[in-house]
Amino acid sequence: MDDLEKRVVDLVAEVLVDVKKENIQLNSKIMEDLGAESLDIYDMIALLEDEFSLEITDEQVEKIQTVQDVADFIREHRKAS
Amino acid sequence: MQHKVVITGMGMVTCLATGVAANWEAVTAGRSGIGPITLFDASRFATRIAGEVKADFDPVGHVSQKELRRMDRFQQFALVAAGEAMQESGLTWPPEHPYRWGVVLGSGMGGLETIENAVASCISKGPRSIHPLVIPKAVINLGAAMLSIKYGFKGPNMGIVNACTSGTSAIGEAFRFVREGRADVVLTGGSEAVVTKLSVSAFNALRALSTRNDEPEKASRPFDRDRDGFVISEGAGILVLESEEHAIQRGAEIHGVIAGYGATDDAYHFVMPDPDGEGAYWAMRYALEDAAVDPSLIEYINAHGTSTDLNDKMETLAIKKLFNRAAQKVSISSTKSMTGHMIGAAGAVEAIFSVMALKTGVIPPTINLDNPDPECDLDYTPNKAASREVRWALSNSFAFGGQNASLVLQRHG
Numbered sequence: 001m002d003d004l005e006k007r008v009v010d011l012v013a014e015v016l017v018d019v020k021k022e023n024i025q026l027n028s029k030i031m032e033d034l035g036a037e038s039l040d041i042y043d044m045i046a047l048l049e050d051e052f053s054l055e056i057t058d059e060q061v062e063k064i065q066t067v068q069d070v071a072d073f074i075r076e077h078r079k080a081s
Numbered sequence: 082m083q084h085k086v087v088i089t090g091m092g093m094v095t096c097l098a099t100g101v102a103a104n105w106e107a108v109t110a111g112r113s114g115i116g117p118i119t120l121f122d123a124s125r126f127a128t129r130i131a132g133e134v135k136a137d138f139d140p141v142g143h144v145s146q147k148e149l150r151r152m153d154r155f156q157q158f159a160l161v162a163a164g165e166a167m168q169e170s171g172l173t174w175p176p177e178h179p180y181r182w183g184v185v186l187g188s189g190m191g192g193l194e195t196i197e198n199a200v201a202s203c204i205s206k207g208p209r210s211i212h213p214l215v216i217p218k219a220v221i222n223l224g225a226a227m228l229s230i231k232y233g234f235k236g237p238n239m240g241i242v243n244a245c246t247s248g249t250s251a252i253g254e255a256f257r258f259v260r261e262g263r264a265d266v267v268l269t270g271g272s273e274a275v276v277t278k279l280s281v282s283a284f285n286a287l288r289a290l291s292t293r294n295d296e297p298e299k300a301s302r303p304f305d306r307d308r309d310g311f312v313i314s315e316g317a318g319i320l321v322l323e324s325e326e327h328a329i330q331r332g333a334e335i336h337g338v339i340a341g342y343g344a345t346d347d348a349y350h351f352v353m354p355d356p357d358g359e360g361a362y363w364a365m366r367y368a369l370e371d372a373a374v375d376p377s378l379i380e381y382i383n384a385h386g387t388s389t390d391l392n393d394k395m396e397t398l399a400i401k402k403l404f405n406r407a408a409q410k411v412s413i414s415s416t417k418s419m420t421g422h423m424i425g426a427a428g429a430v431e432a433i434f435s436v437m438a439l440k441t442g443v444i445p446p447t448i449n450l451d452n453p454d455p456e457c458d459l460d461y462t463p464n465k466a467a468s469r470e471v472r473w474a475l476s477n478s479f480a481f482g483g484q485n486a487s488l489v490l491q492r493h494g
Contacts, residue, residue, distance in 0.1 A: 017147040042213035043151075055209070 001026065005071045011051070012067055015044045026068040044070075052078065086259045087493065089333040090172070090321030091433045092165025094158045095420050096132030096314050099139070100165060104420075104430075105437045108445040109466045113298035113419050115312050121278050128290040130297040131276045132314025132421030134158065143168075153192030153218040154274035156227050158317035158426070163228050163268060170321040171333055172266065175233030183236035183264040184225045185255040186319075187247030187271035189425035189480075191221030191240075194277045224272055236264045242425075244480035245385070247271050248318060249428030253342035253486055255322050265327045270429035272317035284313060287352060289389065301422075302449035303386035303415035304393050304457040311387040314421025318429030337436040338491040340473075341372025347483030354391055354479055358399030361385075364485035365403050365475060372489035374473055377407045379489075381438050381474040383431045384461070386415020386447065387422055392479060397457045412469055414462040418448040428478035432488055435474040439492040442470050 001009070005026060012030065013021040019034050030036045036044070045056050048070070054077050064070055093100070096114030097107040107114070114132045123129040139149070139157075143164025149157050167174070176182045195218040202210045217223050222240035229238050237258055241251040248271025255269035284290045291310040293300035301312040328335055345367065347360035354361070369376055385396055401408045416434050423430060438444055443466050450463035474490045 014147065014150065017145065017151070039213060046212045 004075060008067055008071045008074070011044060011047050015040050015047065024067060026066065026071070028067050029065050030067065048074065054078070082262060083260050084262055085325040086256050086322055086339045087325045087328050088320050088336045088339065088436055089323045089328050090166035090170030091319070091336060091436065092162040092169065093316065093318045093430050093433055094134055094138050094162050095316035095423065095430060096134055097420060099161065101433060101437070105434070108416050108419050108434060109443050111419065111446050111448045111464060111466065113301070113448060114314070115297040115300055115421050117297060118276065118281070120276050123281065126281055127285040127292050128281055129294045130291070130300055130312060131281070132312060132423070133276050134315050151214055152227065153195045154315070155188055155191055155272045156218070156224050158274060158315070159186060159224045159272035159319065160227060160231060162270065162272070162317040162319040163231070166268070166319040166321050167232060171331070172321065176266070178265070179233050179235035181236055181265040182234040183255070183258055183267045184228045184234050184238045185241060185251045185258070185267055185269045186225040186228060187241040187243065187251035187425045187429065188221050188224050188273055189242065189244045189247050190273065190275050190280065191224065192219035193275055193280055195219045197277055197279050228268055232268065234268060243484045244482050245422065245424050245427060246478040246480035246484040246486045247425030247428065248430070249432065249476065249478035249486040249488055250344060250484065252320060252339070252429060252432055252488060253344060256339045256342050259322050259324050265324055267322045268319060269322055270317065270319035271426040273424045273426040274315045275424055276313060276315050281313060291388065299449050301388045301418045303384070303388040303418050303447055304397070304453055304461045305450050306452045306454040308388045308390065308393065311389050311417070312421040314423050316420070316423045316426050316430060318426055318433050320429065320433065335493045337439050337493050339488060340374065340491040341368045341370070341489035342486070343367025343371060344486045346485065349483055352481045354395045354483065356391065356395055358395040358402065360483055360485045361396055361399035361477065361479055362402050364487040365399065365477065368475065368487040368489045372491070374489060376404045378473045379411055379475050380469060380471045381435065381444055382411055382413045383435045383474065383476040384413050384415045385477045385479045386417055388417065393454065394456045396477065396479070397459055400459060408459055411460065412444045412462055412467060413459055414445050414447045416445050418450070428476065428486065432476045432490065435476045435490050438471050439474055439490060442468055444469055444471070
């Protein structure tokens with residue numbers, strides 16, 4: 001895991017009250033595997049937007065499934081900006 | 082059939098300490114919890130002092146850091162105080178009959194800090210900056226809901242919003258649920274986190290707060306002639322109420338009995354109390370009638386005693402009117418002289434202090450009572466705790482809005 005991916009794992013762990021950090025893998029599906037509900041996702045998006053100064057639309061959120069997707073999205077979006 | 086209502090668990094968070102034992106030690110020693118405001122930069126405020134809950138208010142780890150992150154401060158206090166009360170009650174959860182267990186929690190302003198921050202963010206960064214948890218953190222009934230989620234209580238559940246009377250009103254309504262047999266167990270009390278920019282500036286605009294900024298520990302001085310307003314503070318008090326038969330059946334330790342509750346409104350003014358104390362008088366009188374106890378039997382009154390000019394005179398007058406000659410024999414104190422005024426949590430914390438007076442035979446003092454106001458001429462237990470056997474106590478709360486509530490507490494056994 002690179003630094004960005006580690007940071008994303010930290011943020012996901014911060015949001016999901018019942019999930020231990022060591023159980024979060026890059027290929028973990030945030031809803032199916034980690035049990036996130038929709039409010040958790042919006043909570044996480046708010047943290048990501050704040051930390052990485054980006055805006056994620058609801059359409060873009062729907063395409064994000066795994067922890068890796070989150071990291072990739074941020075990397076891509078940061079490059080573009 | 083009416084059930085006798087007993088208290089089997091108590092917990093609190095105040096500016097003095099976390100936990101009932103540490104708080105009781107502090108108030109009977111006459112310590113003040115008031116200090117300079119650190120939660121925000123108060124340098125431009127008329128009032129720069131308050132009773133702030135210290136950062137480490139969850140020393141036993143009742144609530145995980147992750148849980149805390151999702152809650153406003155008033156919900157955090159409630160959860161920590163409830164953790165202590167539940168642990169002490171010996172109840173196990175989730176309950177076997179969850180629909181027989183309820184929650185009634187008072188708070189005057191709920192997630193005020195969450196609202197303040199969200200408004201600032203909405204104006205400066207725009208509507209997209211608002212965090213999805215603003216509503217659940219802000220709304221007042223979520224305090225009660227958080228407790229039901231944590232412990233699996235599925236019975237009657239409500240938030241009580243009665244400004245400074247919220248905590249006492251909540252306990253009174255919870256008492257009725259248990260007495261009437263609509264619940265076996267009710268988690269109740271009050272929680273408040275209003276040491277915020279908006280609240281301090283708004284109470285300053287009403288000229289309600291003490292501005293004795295250079296002597297924070299002397300600022301809350303109920304019944305003293307040099308008092309200059311109340312000192313705002315924060316915290317929570319939570320009690321486990323239970324029907325006596327339910328408590329006995331499971332072998333629970335009983336701390337005290339709630340024997341009566343009276344509630345009225347002044348119908349007089351939106352922030353000033355009726356100077357004749359009529360509403361306060363009737364709240365106390367109804368509470369005593371509810372408990373079927375004669376005023377002459379009351380040995381201790383935990384006064385509302387805010388340290389405002391109007392309240393302390395009015396409350397004194399109301400006590401004299403109700404107790405007549407017996408008024409001079411009652412031990413009275415305002416623990417707000419040490420804790421400050423926790424608004425919606427005040428009545429709950431003070432009900433617990435009243436129970437502790439019943440249990441221990443110690444009357445906590447009113448500190449900073451150096452020169453009594455000539456119009457306040459009762460025994461307010463000035464500056465030093467007193468020893469006295471207490472079988473019956475009264476705990477008063479009076480609100481902006483004129484809501485008055487009074488509880489009669491009885492020693493168990």
